[in-house]
Amino acid sequence: MIIVLFGKPGSGKGTQAPRIAEALGVPTLSTGNVLRDALREGTPLGREAKAFMDRGDLVPDAVILGIVGEELRRPQYAKGVILDGVVRTVPQAEGLEKVLATAGRKVDAVVRLDVPDEEIVRRMGLRTVCGKCQTPFADRKPGETCPNCGGTLVRRADDEPEAVLNRLHVYEAQTAPVFDWYQRNGTKVAVIEATGTVNDITTRVMRALGGGK
Numbered sequence: 001m002i003i004v005l006f007g008k009p010g011s012g013k014g015t016q017a018p019r020i021a022e023a024l025g026v027p028t029l030s031t032g033n034v035l036r037d038a039l040r041e042g043t044p045l046g047r048e049a050k051a052f053m054d055r056g057d058l059v060p061d062a063v064i065l066g067i068v069g070e071e072l073r074r075p076q077y078a079k080g081v082i083l084d085g086v087v088r089t090v091p092q093a094e095g096l097e098k099v100l101a102t103a104g105r106k107v108d109a110v111v112r113l114d115v116p117d118e119e120i121v122r123r124m125g126l127r128t129v130c131g132k133c134q135t136p137f138a139d140r141k142p143g144e145t146c147p148n149c150g151g152t153l154v155r156r157a158d159d160e161p162e163a164v165l166n167r168l169h170v171y172e173a174q175t176a177p178v179f180d181w182y183q184r185n186g187t188k189v190a191v192i193e194a195t196g197t198v199n200d201i202t203t204r205v206m207r208a209l210g211g212g213k
């Protein structure tokens, strides 16, 4: 099952993706995580992406489609994948469709997590992420130890207010139209009210996908 997880920055994609993935028995793929790993390792990809990411701008489509094409060829994704923040422009959606079509596959569903902007700004102000495994946390401080892998929690540079506002603007301008594109395309779409407890949101997503969890 190939699911596109869609929603504004801070809408909970990174929190929900592993839960949905576990319920469906497939892995996740987050271009944000791939890019942050590349940045930390100082690879050419990381160096190319850094300035865009620091500002909260989108990394060019060709770079993203390069990552997606390479990743989705791996056997670990043969059964399916939860795509977390992977599709953020219409050309990316078109490119993904082509990559999948070469293997006789297609996106099965698009899930949009909806959260009001005030709540997003609040969440981003509190968010820390593990510098090692990239798990996001809403209730832990920078410098604390990651309960999952023992890494150290940090603040993301692009979670500071100026970059957050730019990311919300970029979402409206470039990413929101992707949802309409999928709808017109006839792809199954679901809109989830993504406030409340993490568990409740997962339950809503799984119901919408027909999984009933």
Ligand code: AMP
Pocket (backbone or CB within 6 Å): 009, 030, 031, 032, 033, 035, 052, 053, 054, 056, 057, 058, 059, 060, 064, 084, 085, 086, 087, 088, 089, 092, 158, 167
């Ligand atoms: P995320 O962790 O998903 O919020 O992504 C962090 C940053 O990585 C974004 O603000 C972009 O700069 C970049 N990025 C991640 N995924 C994409 C994508 N599909 N298209 C363009 N830029 C991306």
